[in-house]
Amino acid sequence: MVCAQAQSLAAKDSVIATPTTSSITASDTKPAETKKKNWYEVISLRGYAQFRYNRLLETNSDLKCDQCDKSIGNNGGFFFRRARLVFSGNIHERVFIYIQTDVATNATAGSTLGLNYLQIRDFYGDIYLTKDRKLRARVGISKVPFGFENLQSSQNRVAFDRTDGMNSSVYNERDLGVFFYFTPDKIKERFKYLVDSGLKGTGDYGVFGFGMYNGQTANRSELNNSLHTVMRATYPFQVNEKQILELGIQGYSGLFHVGEAVSPANVALEGNNQDYTDQRVAASVTLYPQPFGVQAEYMYGRGPVYQYNGPMAAVMHEIITGRNEGGYLQIMYMRKIKNMTVTPYTRGQYFFGGKKPELDARRHIVKELEMGIEFQIIKQLEVTLAYTISDRVFEDSRNPVNHQKGNFMRMQLQLNF
Structure with missing residues (x-):
C-alpha cells in the first residue's frame, strides 16, 4: 500500500516537472533584448601620416608649389605633409558622423614658427533621407563633389599631390555647405570594394550629387552673400570579370571674393569689384x-586671374576674369609580390589659369611630368619614390615675371593606422 502511494506521488511529480506548450509563458519566447550602445562604443578611430623629403637631385631651389607641397624648393626640409586622425561612426540608424583633423597644418604660411597646428579638415553629418539609405544629405565641412582626384583620399592616391588644374577649382577640396548624394545599393557595394581592395577608389560620393556651399574655400567664411552650386554624375561600369571603368562629369558656378588675397601693391580690380565669376x-x-x-x-572654366601688362601700361597689374583650363593623364600598373603591392606610375599634367585664393589670384602655367613607384610593404606601411620634371610660371604683383624650371627626386613614408 505504501509502495503504491509512493509510486503514485512520483508519477504526479514527473507530470508537474515536465513543461507543456501551454505552461510556457510569452516572456519565455521573447528574444533577449539588445543593449543600446553608448556613443563611445560606435565611434571608430583611424588615421594616417605622410613624412616627406623632396630635395634629392634638386636642380633649381626657386622652383616651388605652395598649393601642392610647401616643402618643395628653397628652405624645404623633412616635412609632415599630412598627419590625420579620423573619428567616425553611426550614432543612429539614420545619422552618421565624420570628423577628420590634421596636425600638420602650417597656420602662418611663410613662417618657420607656424607648423603643426590642429585644424578641422572635415566635420559633417550624413543624414539618411530614406530608410534604404540610398539618398542622404551631408551637412558641414566636407569635400565638394568636383573631380575624381579631389574626392580620392590622399591616403589612397598613388601620386604625391593632386594636380594643379583640378585642385585649383576647389582649394583644399573642401568647403562648408549642404550636399545631397544618391547611390543605389549595387553601386554602394562597388564603391566600397574599390577602396577596400586597394584599387585607389574615391569612396561613396553617389552616382549623382549636388549641393550648395560658401565657395571661399575650406575654413573661410562666406564673403559676398552668394553661394556656389555644384553638380556631379558618375558611374563605375563593370566592363568584364575584372576591370571597372568609371566615367564622370561635373560642374560648379558661383562668385569668388578676391579681397582678402589682393596685395598692397596697386592691383586694379575688374570694375572695382572684388567678386569674380567662378x-x-x-x-x-x-x-x-x-x-x-x-x-x-x-577641366575648363573662367575665374579670377592675375595679369601683368608691362611697366609702360597705364594699369601695370590687374586681376581679370580669365580662362582656366587644365588636366592630367596618369597610367599605372599594380602588381602583387608576395604580401607587398607595387604600383609604378607616370603622370603628366598641364594647367593654365589663376589660383583664386593665392596672392592676386596668382597666374600659373604648369607643365609637369612625374614618374614614380609606390611600395605598400604591409597595410600599415607604404613608401613612395618619384622623380619630377617641372616647368612652372607663377606670377603676381610682387613677382610679375617668374618662370622656373627644374627637376627633383621625392620620397614619402606613409603610416596607416
Whole structure:
C-alpha cells in the first residue's frame, strides 16, 4: 500500500516537472533584448601620416608649389605633409558622423614658427533621407563633389599631390555647405570594394550629387552673400570579370571674393569689384588598375586671374576674369609580390589659369611630368619614390615675371593606422 502511494506521488511529480506548450509563458519566447550602445562604443578611430623629403637631385631651389607641397624648393626640409586622425561612426540608424583633423597644418604660411597646428579638415553629418539609405544629405565641412582626384583620399592616391588644374577649382577640396548624394545599393557595394581592395577608389560620393556651399574655400567664411552650386554624375561600369571603368562629369558656378588675397601693391580690380565669376566644368575617366590602369581628367572654366601688362601700361597689374583650363593623364600598373603591392606610375599634367585664393589670384602655367613607384610593404606601411620634371610660371604683383624650371627626386613614408 505504501509502495503504491509512493509510486503514485512520483508519477504526479514527473507530470508537474515536465513543461507543456501551454505552461510556457510569452516572456519565455521573447528574444533577449539588445543593449543600446553608448556613443563611445560606435565611434571608430583611424588615421594616417605622410613624412616627406623632396630635395634629392634638386636642380633649381626657386622652383616651388605652395598649393601642392610647401616643402618643395628653397628652405624645404623633412616635412609632415599630412598627419590625420579620423573619428567616425553611426550614432543612429539614420545619422552618421565624420570628423577628420590634421596636425600638420602650417597656420602662418611663410613662417618657420607656424607648423603643426590642429585644424578641422572635415566635420559633417550624413543624414539618411530614406530608410534604404540610398539618398542622404551631408551637412558641414566636407569635400565638394568636383573631380575624381579631389574626392580620392590622399591616403589612397598613388601620386604625391593632386594636380594643379583640378585642385585649383576647389582649394583644399573642401568647403562648408549642404550636399545631397544618391547611390543605389549595387553601386554602394562597388564603391566600397574599390577602396577596400586597394584599387585607389574615391569612396561613396553617389552616382549623382549636388549641393550648395560658401565657395571661399575650406575654413573661410562666406564673403559676398552668394553661394556656389555644384553638380556631379558618375558611374563605375563593370566592363568584364575584372576591370571597372568609371566615367564622370561635373560642374560648379558661383562668385569668388578676391579681397582678402589682393596685395598692397596697386592691383586694379575688374570694375572695382572684388567678386569674380567662378565657373568650371570637368570630365573624368578612370580605369582601375587590374593590373593596368588609367586615370585622366580635364577641366575648363573662367575665374579670377592675375595679369601683368608691362611697366609702360597705364594699369601695370590687374586681376581679370580669365580662362582656366587644365588636366592630367596618369597610367599605372599594380602588381602583387608576395604580401607587398607595387604600383609604378607616370603622370603628366598641364594647367593654365589663376589660383583664386593665392596672392592676386596668382597666374600659373604648369607643365609637369612625374614618374614614380609606390611600395605598400604591409597595410600599415607604404613608401613612395618619384622623380619630377617641372616647368612652372607663377606670377603676381610682387613677382610679375617668374618662370622656373627644374627637376627633383621625392620620397614619402606613409603610416596607416
